[in-house]
Amino acid sequence: MPLIAQPDHPPAGAVLARLHQIHSAKGYLPEADIRAAADDLAIPLSRLYSAAAFYSAFSFQPKGRYTIQVCLGTACYIRGGDRLLEKIETLLGVKAGETTPDGMFTVETVHCLGSCSMSPVIRVGEETYGRLKVNLVGRLFKKYRPGEPGQKGVEEQGT
C-alpha cells in the first residue's frame, strides 16, 4: 500500500478506466497488471478482481488479433444474425468465445452494436459491416488474413 494517505475511495470511474487501459494495452487482463492496479488504486485485490470478472468486456485470457463481434441484437436476430454466427463458426472452426489456433480471430457475440438499421451486422476489429448475408462472410474474412495475394491488411485501410 502507498505510504501517502489516499482518499477513502478512488475517483468515480477510475476502476473501469484502469481496467480498460490494461485491456487495450495487453489485449487481456494479466494477473500481474491487476495486482499492480489494485495497489495503485489502493483497493483490495479481491474487489478489483470481482469488478473485472463482472463485466463482459474484460477477458483474463489473451484474445486473437481481431475480435469478431457478431451482433445478436433484436433487429439482427430476426434478420438472420444467428445464422451469420453459425457460418462464421463453421468457416473459422471455432465457437463463440473461442480463438482460432493461429491467434488471428476471437469470435464473440454481442447484444447490440447499435447499427440496427444495417442489420445483420458484425464488427471485425474496429470496422463495422452491415447488410450482411451468409454468402458474403467468407470473402470478408479473406482481407484480414495476411499474405493472401491481392488483399489489403486492415492496417492499411484506416477508418
Place this chain on the structure above:
Amino acid sequence: MKIKTPSDLEKLRDQGQCMLSPQKPRVSVGMATCGLAAGAGAVFDALRQAADNLRLDLTLVSAGCIGCCQEEPLVDVRMPGFGRVLYARMTPEGADRLIRSLASGELPHENALAYIPEEGSDTPKSAEVLSGLVPINALPFYAKQHKVILRNSGLIDPQSIEEYAARGGYKSLLLALLQLSPHEIIDEITRSGLRGRGGGGFPTGKKWEVCSRAAGTARFIICNADEGDPGAYMDRTVLESDPYAVIEGMTIGGYAIGASQGYVYVRNEYPLAIDRINHAIERSTECGLLGEDILGTDFTFSIQVIRGAGAFVCGEETALIASLEGGLGEPRPRPPYPAVSGLWGKPTLINNVKTWASVAAIIRKGPEWYAGIGTKGNAGTAVFSLVGKVANTGLVEIPLGLTLEEMIQGIGGGGLAGKRVKAVQTGGPSGGCIPADLFHLPIDYASLTQAGSIMGSGGMVVMDEDTCMVDVARYFLRFTMEESCGKCTPCREGARYMYAILTRIIEGEATPEDLVLLEEIAMWVKEASLCGLGQTAPNPVLSTLRYFRDEYDAHVREKRCPAGVCRALIKLTINAERCTGCGLCLRECPVGAIRGKKKAPHIIDPDLCTHCRTCYDICPEKAVEIVR
C-alpha cells in the same frame, strides 16, 4: 478563444455560419456508425480523392446521422446559388461522378433522394436545377417527423463547436446563466412537461426539483448513455451527431441544481460516440464553456466520460452509479432515489442522453412551445429507432401521440417486400410485442403500457409473418438470463426457468401444463424482482402470450411453428420447378446437406439438414420452401 460575453458567442456563431454556408460547395457525408457500416468511409475517401484530383475547392464534412439509414451511405451537397441535394446509396464510383459534375458546375440528379429547402435559396437558378426533385419533407419518411432532439443531427459537423453555435447552440446556456435563477430553470423544465426519455417517463422537472432541494453541498450530474436495449441506437446517434447539445443540457442542469461535476457513462460498444463526446468536451473547455468561470460568471462545471464495460444492467441508474464507484454494477433497492442519495451518497441528477439533449431547446424556445408539441401528459418529441422487418429503417423523431400505424405504415413504409407486418416490439427486453390490430394506438407512455409493452428508450423492432413470436420471447429471455446480474433470486432463477420452458416449446417437447407454469413464473418474477431489469423481464413472454396465444398453442399442441422458424418443427425442400441449379445453396450450406448437378434441380438430404434456413435466405429463385 474564450467565450466570456454575448458578443464573443456572436463571433463564434458567425464563424459557424460561414462554415455552414461557404461560398464553395459543402459536401457532408453521414458518418455515424450506421453510415460507416454501410460503407460511408470509402465514399468519403473517394470524394476527397476526386476533389483533390480535379483541384476542386470544397468543404468536405464528416457529419452525423441524417436519419433515413435505409438509404445509407448518404451525402448532402450544398452548392451556393444552386441549392442543396441529398444523395442516397452512394458508392465510391458514384462519389467520383458526383465530384466531376460539381467541378463542371452541375448539381446532378443521379442518386438524388430529395432536395433540402434552405432559406433565401429559392432563386430562379435553383428552381431550374432542382426541378423534378421532391423536397425532403415531402418524403413519407420525413413528412410527420418533428426534430427537437435531432435538431442538428446530420446537419452539422459534430466536431465543430462553431457550427453548433451557428444553429443556436449555447444561447440557452447564456440565457440560463445570465438571466435565469436556478429555480426559474427548474420551473421552466417542469412547465415544459418533459418526461424522462430513457423510458421511465418520470417528470424531469420534478426530479430536478427533488435533487436541488436534497440536503448536502456536493451534487453530481450524470448522463446515462449506457444504451443497452438491443434494437435501439438513439443515444449513440445523438452523441455521435450532436454531442454539444448533450453538454449544453448537462451544464444547464449543473447550474440549476448546483453541481460542478458531471459524468457521461457511455456503453462500451460505442467507440465513436466516446471519441466524439470527448472531443466536444475538450473544445467546450477550450472555449470556456466548460471548466471554471463559464461565460464570465463564477459558475464552474466539468464533464468526464466514463466507458462502460459491457453490462446491460448498468443502464439501471443505481447499478450505473455502483459501477462508477468502482464496484460491481449491481442495482440496489430504491428509495432512496439517486436524486437524494446517489454517487458517493450525494444528491445526483441522472437523466438519459435524449432528455439532456432536449433541455437546451426548451430553455431557448420556452416551456410553452415544448408543451404545445405532442399530447396532454405526453409533451414533446421522442426518438425511435425503427428497425427490423420494415421497408424504411432509420432514426425517427416524432411528436408523442402519433399512432403506431402512422409510424410503421406511414414513416416506415410497411413491411419488407410485401410481407405482412404482424407486430412491433417496443422497449427492448423490458417491453412487449404489440400486435398489428392495435396499431391505431397512439405512441405515448400510458397507451403502450396499457397494451402490455412500454415506451422504453425508443427501440421499435417490426416483425412480420416470418417472425415466430415464441422464438422472439425466448430471444429476450435468453438476453435477460445472460444479463441478469444475479443479485436477486427471482430474476436470476426465474429467467432461467422461463428460458428452459420456452426452449421446450420451441423444440416441440412442451405440454399444455408448461404454458400454465410459464405464466405463473412470469408473474412471480414481475412482482418479486429487485430492479427494473427483473420486474420487466417477463413482459416479452406475457405480451406474446396475450396476443399470440395461437402461436404458442400451435407449438405445444400441434408441434408446428406457423412462422416456419423453429428448427425442430420445420423441414426444408427445394421446389424442382423453380431451382435453376445455380449451386449457391450447395456451396453455402453449413453442413453439406445439399446435392445436385450444375444447372439441374438440387435436393436437400433430410438426414443431414439442420433446418438452419441459410438456403432459404439466399436462394435467388426463391426455390427453397419451408414445410411447416
